[in-house]
Amino acid sequence: MANHKSALKRARQNDIRRLRNKSIRTRVKNVVKDVRQALADQSGPDAAAELNTAKSAIDKAAKKGVIHPNTAARKISRLTKQVNAARK
Secondary structure, three states, X not given: OOOOHHHHHHHHHHHHHHHHHHHXXXXXXXXXXXXXXXXXXXXXXXXHHHHHHHHXXXXXXXXXXXXXHHHHHHHHHHHHXXXXXXXX
């Protein structure tokens, strides 16, 4: 455990950030799962709507630094490709 005043504060900040990042990361996982579930149910319009929600959540996570921008781009690209393939 930290002993110095500044180290104690840093530990508190890290705990708060860890919990915030965890909730954002979980949100990303859930929206991706929702898109894949809509694709599995063969509901094209639902999948497209879920994709827009997923894009927004993934971009916000990348903007906040929770996930790397390239990871966000990769996730969005793969989901978009799956939705477009299902529309055909």
